[in-house]
Amino acid sequence: MSFEAKQITPEQLINETQQMFNEGYRFVTATCVDEIEQFRIIYSFDRETELVNLEVAIGKEEQLPSVSGVYLCAFLVENEIKELFGVNISDIAVDLGGRLYMIEGADPHPMTRKEKKKAAKGVKKNG
Amino acid sequence: MAKIVTPFGPQHPVLPEPLQLNITYEDEKVVSVAPAIGYIHRGLEKAGELNDFPQNVFLVERVCGICSFMHGMTYCEAIEDIMGVEIPPRAKYLRVFYSELSRIHSHLLWLGLLADAFGFESLFMKYWAIRERIVDLMEMTGGHRIILSASCIGGVRRDLTDEQISIIEKTLLEVKNELDHVTPVILKDYTVKKRTVGIGVLSKEEALTLGAVGPVLRASGVAQDLRQTGYEAYGELGFEPIVETDGDSYARAVVRAREVYQAIELALEALHHLPEGEAQVKVKGNPNGETIQRVEQPRGEVLWYVKGNGTKNLVRMRVRTPTYAHIPALLKMLPGCEMADVPVVTLSIDPCISCTER
Numbered sequence: 001m002s003f004e005a006k007q008i009t010p011e012q013l014i015n016e017t018q019q020m021f022n023e024g025y026r027f028v029t030a031t032c033v034d035e036i037e038q039f040r041i042i043y044s045f046d047r048e049t050e051l052v053n054l055e056v057a058i059g060k061e062e063q064l065p066s067v068s069g070v071y072l073c074a075f076l077v078e079n080e081i082k083e084l085f086g087v088n089i090s091d092i093a094v095d096l097g098g099r100l101y102m103i104e105g106a107d108p109h110p111m112t113r114k115e116k117k118k119a120a121k122g123v124k125k126n127g
Numbered sequence: 128m129a130k131i132v133t134p135f136g137p138q139h140p141v142l143p144e145p146l147q148l149n150i151t152y153e154d155e156k157v158v159s160v161a162p163a164i165g166y167i168h169r170g171l172e173k174a175g176e177l178n179d180f181p182q183n184v185f186l187v188e189r190v191c192g193i194c195s196f197m198h199g200m201t202y203c204e205a206i207e208d209i210m211g212v213e214i215p216p217r218a219k220y221l222r223v224f225y226s227e228l229s230r231i232h233s234h235l236l237w238l239g240l241l242a243d244a245f246g247f248e249s250l251f252m253k254y255w256a257i258r259e260r261i262v263d264l265m266e267m268t269g270g271h272r273i274i275l276s277a278s279c280i281g282g283v284r285r286d287l288t289d290e291q292i293s294i295i296e297k298t299l300l301e302v303k304n305e306l307d308h309v310t311p312v313i314l315k316d317y318t319v320k321k322r323t324v325g326i327g328v329l330s331k332e333e334a335l336t337l338g339a340v341g342p343v344l345r346a347s348g349v350a351q352d353l354r355q356t357g358y359e360a361y362g363e364l365g366f367e368p369i370v371e372t373d374g375d376s377y378a379r380a381v382v383r384a385r386e387v388y389q390a391i392e393l394a395l396e397a398l399h400h401l402p403e404g405e406a407q408v409k410v411k412g413n414p415n416g417e418t419i420q421r422v423e424q425p426r427g428e429v430l431w432y433v434k435g436n437g438t439k440n441l442v443r444m445r446v447r448t449p450t451y452a453h454i455p456a457l458l459k460m461l462p463g464c465e466m467a468d469v470p471v472v473t474l475s476i477d478p479c480i481s482c483t484e485r
Contacts, residue, residue, distance in 0.1 A: 002208055003418045027338045029447035031432045033417075044419065044430065049356050051419065073338040073455035077447070101168040101484065111173055113442075 005042055005053035010064050013043075016054055017067045020045045025052065027071035032081045034113045039087050043067065061088070068093035076100075084111040128153045137166050141244045141470040144480035148461070148473070155466040160458050168484040175444030180206060180414060180435065181280055183444065188276050190446060191482040193233045194424045196225045196275035198431075198446070201422045203278045204358070205433040209414040216402040218282030219360040224401075225269070225277050225285075226359075226422070227394035231302070232261045233425035234383045234390070237477045238313060241380055244474045245322040253309050260302050264295055282407030292398050299391050306387060313384050323377035327460035327472030330374055339456040340449050341427020342386065343476055346371045346378035353423040364396050376475040383477075413437050424449055426477045448482035 008016050020027075025045035033040040035057075041064065043054040058064055066089050068075040075094040082089045083098045086109035102108075130153050137145035145166035151158045171190055175183050187202045188195040200222050207214060239254035262272045269275040269285055277285035287295070313319055329339065334347035344351055345368055352368035354361045369385045371378035414435030421430045427449035434443040453476040460472050 002420070003416075021336075024335070026335050028428070029430055029452075031443075031445045031447075033432075033434060033443045042419075042432070046428075049351060049353060051421065053419070071336065071338070073336070073452070076451065076454055099165070101165040103165075110170065113176075 003053070005055035007055050007057075010056055010058055010062065013054070013056055013067065014065055014070065017043065017070045020052070020054075021070050023047070027067075027074055030067075030074065030077045030081060032085045032087060032111075034085060034111065036113055039085065041081070041087065058087070060086075063088045063090050065090055066092040083109070085109055086112060130158060135469055135473070137163075139470070141240070141474055142478070142480075143240075144478070146473075146478060146480045148457075148469070150461070150466075150469065152466060157461050157464045157466070157469065160461045162454055162458065164454075164480065164484055166484075167481060171485040172444055172446065176441055179439045180441050183441070184279060185276065187444075187446070188274055190485055191448065191479055192273050193236065193479065194229060194426070194429070194448075194482065195273070196229050196269070196277055197422055197424045197429065199276065199278040200226065200359075201420050201429060201431045202433065202444075203280045204422070205418050205420040205431050206280050206414050206435075207410075208418045208420060209416045209433065209435055210410060210412060212281055212408065212410050214282045215405050215408060216360070217286075217404045218406050220397045220401045221283040221285075221287065221406055222278065222359045223361060223364065223397040224287075224394050225275060225283070227390040227397065228261060228264060228268075229275060230390040230425045231387055231394070232258060232265065233477075234387045235261065237383060237425075237474075238380070238387075241323075241471070241474055242313075242319075244470045245318070247318060250309070250312055250319075257302055257305050257309065260298055260305075264298055267291060267294065279407055281410040282405070284407060286406040287398075287401075292401070296395060296398060299395055303388065303391050310384050310387075313380055319380075320377060322468075322471055323380055323475075324373075324375060326376045326468050327464060327475055328373070328375045329456055329460050331372075333459055334374065334456065337456045337459055338452045339427075340452045341423065341425070342379055342382040343427065343453055343456060345369060346382045347374035348372040353421055353428055358422060360397060360400075361393075363400070364393060366393070376471055379475045413439050414441070417443075426450060426479060426482075427452065446485060448479065448485070450476065450479045450483045453478070454483070 025047045028044040031042045041056045045052045079096045079100045135148040137147045147163040149161040188199040190198045235258035239251045242250035266272045269277045331348040350370045354366045415437035417434035430447040432445040
């Protein structure tokens with residue numbers, strides 16, 4: 001399976017990203033995965049078609065620094081993750097304030113997952 | 128000089144899809160640009176978690192009409208990677224053929240749109256007339272003129288007959304001959320150069336730091352194309368990326384014009400070396416694991432992330448499309464341009480907002 005990621009902490013994120021920048025990597029994207037109890041954010045970088053991933057796991061209420069200070073182009077995907085998942089990303093270079101896709105009054109953070117509830121045994125359906 | 132702000136889009140003659148750029152001008156010169164998207168966000172990634180994973184092939188083909196086959200193929204590659212499925216050699220070559228057919232179709236569409244953007248209507252119609260020949264091939268092979276639905280998990284579900292291959296080879300050679308009459312106009316015509324040379328320049332360093340991909344990256348002098356990694360059968364066909372160095376709208380047009388010829392050659396090579404045998408294998412079970420797959424679409428690199436947990440539903444399905452990567456680069460290209468250049472520069476990234484918003 002072709003997925004490998006270096007595990008880092010939120011505190012290491014900016015330094016690790018700066019190192020990727022200094023080594024000439026192109027920022028590809030960031031991918032947020034809602035693991036119910038926490039978020040995993042996978043940052044992908046490319047250099048001459050070699051893909052390198054950094055992975056950060058954070059609690060749902062924790063704050064994550066923005067990497068847009070290093071790679072300005074990350075502002076778009078960080079706005080998306082903040083808006084659709086509710087990840088608390090701070091200091092995004094261009095913060096669109098939750099209005100990248102969603103309109104005012106829409107249900108917030110539609111990409112979050114909820115634990116599926118199992119139906120209780122022996123419960124009769126109405127009708 | 129007083130500054131004025133005017134909206135470009137979301138409805139504009141050069142934009143087939145809604146993108147808004149709020150542009151600040153000083154006189155007629157662009158000073159700054161603020162993008163606004165969100166007009167056609169469809170929540171396709173969330174839908175991918177609700178469908179069964181085999182049904183998603185048809186869903187992801189609708190992320191983008193032009194790149195439909197390649198979205199489906201990349202998604203299938205991701206599932207195959209997680210499940211450890213090895214597809215037959217014939218399927219790999221067929222995937223190359225369908226991918227290059229998509230590239231020819233996409234680039235011809237774009238070259239026509241570029242001509243239309245600066246009012247060269249006869250060139251626009253010429254390119255689209257040639258493109259019709261490719262769309263006919265798509266209908267003959269995939270069963271549909273635009274949504275090219277041929278990939279499946281385990282290979283390709285639209286195999287080609289000898290008769291179809293013969294028609295395709297004949298048509299592609301005719302298309303190549305027709306292009307020989309039209310391409311010199313894009314490459315040499317005074318009017319085309321006047322509207323594109325030195326307009327919307329993106330340097331090599333800017334292209335890399337702003338995350339540009341595909342023809343935009345290659346037009347700025349970066350020799351990078353994911354086909355170099357040899358996925359599917361590209362490693363057996365021989366491939367070198369097409370590169371220009373000026374980084375302007377003209378260079379981006381030249382890269383695409385030359386890539387059409389290259390795509391025709393690759394499609395013909397794939398058919399010429401098409402192995403005998405089955406085009407797909409049966410796949411049983413559900414994906415359990417995660418992966419990232421990337422391929423080179425006509426507009427550039429696309430990235431698919433897929434995670435399954437052993438059930439028929441995926442935990443997460445994510446796509447980063449080329450236009451998404453080009454929005455920051457576009458914001459760099461526009462300042463300093465004249466108002467009349469905004470449509471041409473915007474079009475030069477080959478924007479697909481349907482892809483971008485998903």
